[in-house]
Amino acid sequence: MQIGFDTEKYLENQSKQILDRVKGKDKLYLEFGGKLVGDKHAKRVLPGFDENAKMKLLQTIKDNVEIIICIYAGDIESNKVRGDYGITYTDDVLRLIDEYHAYGIPVNSVLVTRYNHQPNAKAFMLNLKNRGIKVYHHEAIEGYPTDMDTIFGPNGFEKNAYIETTQPVVVVSAPGANSGKLSTCLSQIYHENKRGVKASYAKFETFPVWNLPLKHPVNVAYEAATVDINDANMIDSYHYDAYGKVAVNYNRDLNIFPVIRRILENILPEEDVYQSPTDMGVNCVADGIIDDEVCQEAARQEIIRRYFAVHNEVKKGQLPEEAKNRIGIIMEESGLKPTDRAVVEPARQYATDVQKRLNDGEAAPVIALQLDDSRIVTGRSSDVMDASGAVIMNSLKVLAGINDEIDLLAPMILNAIQELKEEGLHEHTSTLTAHELLIALSISAFTNPTAKLAYDQLDKLQNTEAHATFIPTHENEQTLKQLGINITNDPTYANSKLYYN
Numbered sequence: 001m002q003i004g005f006d007t008e009k010y011l012e013n014q015s016k017q018i019l020d021r022v023k024g025k026d027k028l029y030l031e032f033g034g035k036l037v038g039d040k041h042a043k044r045v046l047p048g049f050d051e052n053a054k055m056k057l058l059q060t061i062k063d064n065v066e067i068i069i070c071i072y073a074g075d076i077e078s079n080k081v082r083g084d085y086g087i088t089y090t091d092d093v094l095r096l097i098d099e100y101h102a103y104g105i106p107v108n109s110v111l112v113t114r115y116n117h118q119p120n121a122k123a124f125m126l127n128l129k130n131r132g133i134k135v136y137h138h139e140a141i142e143g144y145p146t147d148m149d150t151i152f153g154p155n156g157f158e159k160n161a162y163i164e165t166t167q168p169v170v171v172v173s174a175p176g177a178n179s180g181k182l183s184t185c186l187s188q189i190y191h192e193n194k195r196g197v198k199a200s201y202a203k204f205e206t207f208p209v210w211n212l213p214l215k216h217p218v219n220v221a222y223e224a225a226t227v228d229i230n231d232a233n234m235i236d237s238y239h240y241d242a243y244g245k246v247a248v249n250y251n252r253d254l255n256i257f258p259v260i261r262r263i264l265e266n267i268l269p270e271e272d273v274y275q276s277p278t279d280m281g282v283n284c285v286a287d288g289i290i291d292d293e294v295c296q297e298a299a300r301q302e303i304i305r306r307y308f309a310v311h312n313e314v315k316k317g318q319l320p321e322e323a324k325n326r327i328g329i330i331m332e333e334s335g336l337k338p339t340d341r342a343v344v345e346p347a348r349q350y351a352t353d354v355q356k357r358l359n360d361g362e363a364a365p366v367i368a369l370q371l372d373d374s375r376i377v378t379g380r381s382s383d384v385m386d387a388s389g390a391v392i393m394n395s396l397k398v399l400a401g402i403n404d405e406i407d408l409l410a411p412m413i414l415n416a417i418q419e420l421k422e423e424g425l426h427e428h429t430s431t432l433t434a435h436e437l438l439i440a441l442s443i444s445a446f447t448n449p450t451a452k453l454a455y456d457q458l459d460k461l462q463n464t465e466a467h468a469t470f471i472p473t474h475e476n477e478q479t480l481k482q483l484g485i486n487i488t489n490d491p492t493y494a495n496s497k498l499y500y501n
Contacts, residue, residue: 001372001463004295005048010288015060017282018204022064022168026198029185030282032173033205037099038085042206044486045221045299046289047463054204055103058171066108066167067100069093070174070181073112073121073137082175086478090124092175097133108165109134113180116140136161144183145259152266157190177229182260190267200272201264203253203280208233210247210278211286217299217334219248224306224330227323228313239276253277300334301465304341307331308488312471315491341488343368343376343467348490350378351469365494367391369466369485371399381431381494384414387468388434388476392461392483393441399457408454409440434479461485470494 022028034042036054043051050056058065075089082092097107110128112121115137128135138160143150150156170188172181185201192199207222219233236249238257257277264273274280289295310327313319331337339345347368354364365381369391377398379390393408402408417440418430432440438458444451462484469490472480480487 001047002291002294003048004291004293004298005046005288006290007048007050007053007288009290010049010285011053011057011060013284013287014057014282017284018057018169018202019061021200021202021282024198025200026168027165027192027200028169029188029199029201030169030171031181031185031201031203031205032171033177033181033203034207036171036173037096039206041221041225041302042285044305045218045302046285046295047298048290049288054206055099055105058105059103061169062103062105064167065169065171066106066165067171067173068108068163068165068184069096069110070113070172070179070184071110071124072174072179073115073118075176075179076112076121076124077118079120080176086474089175096173096175107133108170109136109163111135111163111180111184112137113184114138114140136163138180138184138187141183145256145263148262148266151263152190157187160187160191162191163188177226182256186260186263186267189264193267200268201280202282204282206283206285208248208250209286210236210249210281210283212248214248215333217296217303220330220334221299221302221306222250224303224327227306227310227326227330228319230326236276236278239278242275242279247276247278249277253280300336301341303330303334304336304338305486305488307336307338308341308467308490311491312489315471341465341467342374343370343465344488346376346378347467347469350380354380365468365470367466367468367472367487369395369461369464371395371464372460383431384418385432385437386434386476387470388472388480389432389437391466392434392480393437393454395461395464396441396454396457399460400453402450402454406450408448408451409437409444410448413440413444433473434476438479458483 018030037052039051039054042049071089071093080089081087082089085092093110100107110133112125115121116139125135125137141151141156172184174181189199189201208219212219214233214235223231223233232251233248234251234254236247236254239245239247254277261273307327310319310323314321314324347366350368351364351366354366358364365387366378367387368376368378370376375398377391377395379387379394381387397404397408414432417432417436421427422430441451441455445455464485466480466485466487467489468487470492471489477487
């Protein structure tokens with residue numbers, strides 16, 4: 001993988017920027033956008049970016065930091081799922097708490113926003129309390145964010161529970177967008193200043209990158225990643241009017257900025273009120289780019305990956321049909337086609353070849369994987385293993401230089417697992433998944449030198465690209481992602497069965 005980003009350089013500049021914002025203040029509420037842990041989007045569009053860079057950044061100032069996690073009650077009620085991990089937002093909150101604690105950074109509490117006594121939200125709050133986590137809730141403020149009389153009246157910030165914090169930097173994070181981070185920060189600043197604490201607000205949003213061109217592929221990739229919430233990059237007109245400098249921001253921040261400024265004017269001294277949305281940010285990510293061409297190409301590939309993801313989610317009914325139009329426009333403006341992804345045509349061609357060879361009229365579930373040296377390896381579903389397992393086993397053989405005719409796993413082992421699935425566990429299919437095959441391979445590696453040679457190649461699958469001609473099951477998709485494989489797929493189910501898992 002070509003490197004286009006220097007994480008260490010970025011961390012050095014970014015930590016300094018954050019600490020500079022605290023100077024002269026008692027407390028800084030720092031709204032963190034994107035993923036604090038496991039920022040795989042940033043890793044893909046900025047090759048060399050550490051997906052946990054934000055946590056490592058906070059670790060450098062951990063003696064001055066604590067975290068509040070926000071989650072919108074409506075997302076709890078709808079069991080909203082975080083796409084890259086395939087888990088609900090509630091499960092992600094639990095995962096994030098464990099991750100933060102592993103880095104030695106304390107979680108102050110979890111805040112449920114826009115709470116209206118929803119049953120699932122009540123159950124989630126009780127679960128947290130029973131596990132020793134402090135929990136707060138804020139109800140929706142009628143007329144927020146434009147009705148200043150209500151916001152600063154008894155039914156506004158005043159009625160919100162005040163979260164007592166002890167550190168000078170309070171990071172406000174969430175499992176996803178629209179979780180109420182901004183309103184939480186503003187509410188806390190209101191209460192702090194009433195208590196004589198000189199508190200301020202800043203925003204740490206990795207994308208879009210304010211000091212890259214509006215149509216830079218890294219910024220366009222952000223638009224492609226947020227088709228579901230209709231984010232659009234725009235020139236920050238407030239910043240240009242104030243300073244005569246071009247800066248990039250996005251529609252939600254620009255639309256809400258006049259309101260934020262009015263709210264801050266009611267809370268902070270005049271000199272602490274921001275002149276533009278860009279002023280609110282502390283983003284230094286552009287400082288870490290060391291090879292712009294590498295990052296541009298990586299971002300273009302991410303746009304194509306997002307194209308397939310959108311079509312996939314529309315097929316599943318998770319996004320409206322119009323989302324395909326928007327991602328199509330982004331692709332067109334970027335001069336990209338789906339087949340500009342190197343693994344797409346080989347996968348489709350192999351599927352066609354297999355279908356002709358089998359001559360059974362059924363679509364052939366196939367995956368093509370591109371290794372780091374650009375070699376393409378394919379795998380297809382069979383009675384023994386599914387396509388994801390086949391492409392992994394075939395790729396490990398190629399990487400280890402093992403002849404394709406040699407079995408990595410003894411047939412009697414495969415038969416034993418299939419028998420267990422069918423007769424012991426009463427599953428509907430005995431076909432082995434990628435996860436099951438990897439467990440079998442790890443066990444076989446203890447006694448079989450060939451299996452050990454293949455097993456030792458697993459880390460070489462990191463950052464490889466793959467494309468499936470069908471929608472993989474959730475389990476297989478997650479296994480491929482855990483191996484570091486960037487998988488896309490055509491929006492077609494592998495068979496006609498309705499229950500697909």
